Amino acid sequence: MRPVRVRQAVLASVAAHAVGAAPNECCGLLLGRADEIDESWPARSLQESPNRFLVRPRDHFDALRVARATGRTVRGAYHSHPRGPAHPSRTDAAELGDAGLLQMIVSLRDGTPRVQLFEWTSGKFAAVPLVPVP
Incomplete structure (x- = not known):
């Protein structure tokens, strides 16, 4: 699996979104080019829950529009596991398995x-090496 470069600002933004949404899951989209993620796009969840999320369609379409307008793509999505590990759950595997799209998971289990x-x-799901970049 090829490493994916992720801007440190993206990691900080996704972590802050997860902390702010707790005890519920947060969700959003990841924008970038090829093997780099350079922007996180926070989304509102239509299903506020500590173990489920549903990206608001309007937020998804807005992210697609911005990505296309800037020569990028939606590389994947992110969500949090407020009380679980940073690893896909059975629900994630059943609902999020989409070839070619990355899934970033943020665990808050240990604080x-x-x-x-x-x-x-x-x-x-297979782990992808994540390389933080400035």
Whole structure:
């Protein structure tokens, strides 16, 4: 699995969103080019819950519009696990398995945000090396 460069500002923004949404899950989209994520796009969830989320369609469309207008793509999505690990759950595997899209998961279980990146491949999530960049 090729490493993905993620701007430190993206990691900080996603972690802050997760902390601010707790005890519920947060969600959003990840914008960038090729093997780099350079912007997080916070989304509102239509389902406020500590173990579920549903990205508001308007937020998704807005992110797509901005990405296209700036020569980027939506590389994937992020969400938090307020009480669970930074690893895809069974629900994530059932609902988020979309080939080619990255999934960033933020765990708040130990009180400190922990971020991991995954990609759906061969019918399961595989960890993707995340390289923080300025």
